[in-house]
Amino acid sequence: MSRDSTRQLSPNFKVREFACKGSDVVLLDDELVVLLQCIREHFGKPVHITSGYRTAAHNAAVGGSKSSQHLLGRAADFYVEGVDVATVAAYAETLLPSRGGIGRYPKDAAHPKRRTGWVHIDTRAGKSRWKM
Ligand SMILES: [Zn+2]
Numbered sequence: 001m002s003r004d005s006t007r008q009l010s011p012n013f014k015v016r017e018f019a020c021k022g023s024d025v026v027l028l029d030d031e032l033v034v035l036l037q038c039i040r041e042h043f044g045k046p047v048h049i050t051s052g053y054r055t056a057a058h059n060a061a062v063g064g065s066k067s068s069q070h071l072l073g074r075a076a077d078f079y080v081e082g083v084d085v086a087t088v089a090a091y092a093e094t095l096l097p098s099r100g101g102i103g104r105y106p107k108d109a110a111h112p113k114r115r116t117g118w119v120h121i122d123t124r125a126g127k128s129r130w131k132m
Contacts, residue, residue, distance in 0.1 A: 018052030027073025075122035
């Protein structure tokens, strides 16, 4: 972060958007940035990353799984301004038809306290889908 925080990774994303608070090191998978840039361009709306790389300590503090792809810099939680979770996830599905992780976290009747819904994507080799 001290060296590269403002470095542009793609037309719409900088290193600092993937950083973990308190950590100078940021692990980040190139393919993840490509996926997010595709999503940015497809919807033409700002993409807000709420969680990218996580250190083990931060991951534990937020209750993340011990095998979380966030620990490897291969995952991002994000929302697209003005676009609902189902629509974003459906588009992500076209980018990762047979592999990768896609998690849906809608703000809905079951989760009214969420500030916004969000989508998790990751670049794991296998395929995983979930809704929480
Ligand atoms: Zn996530």
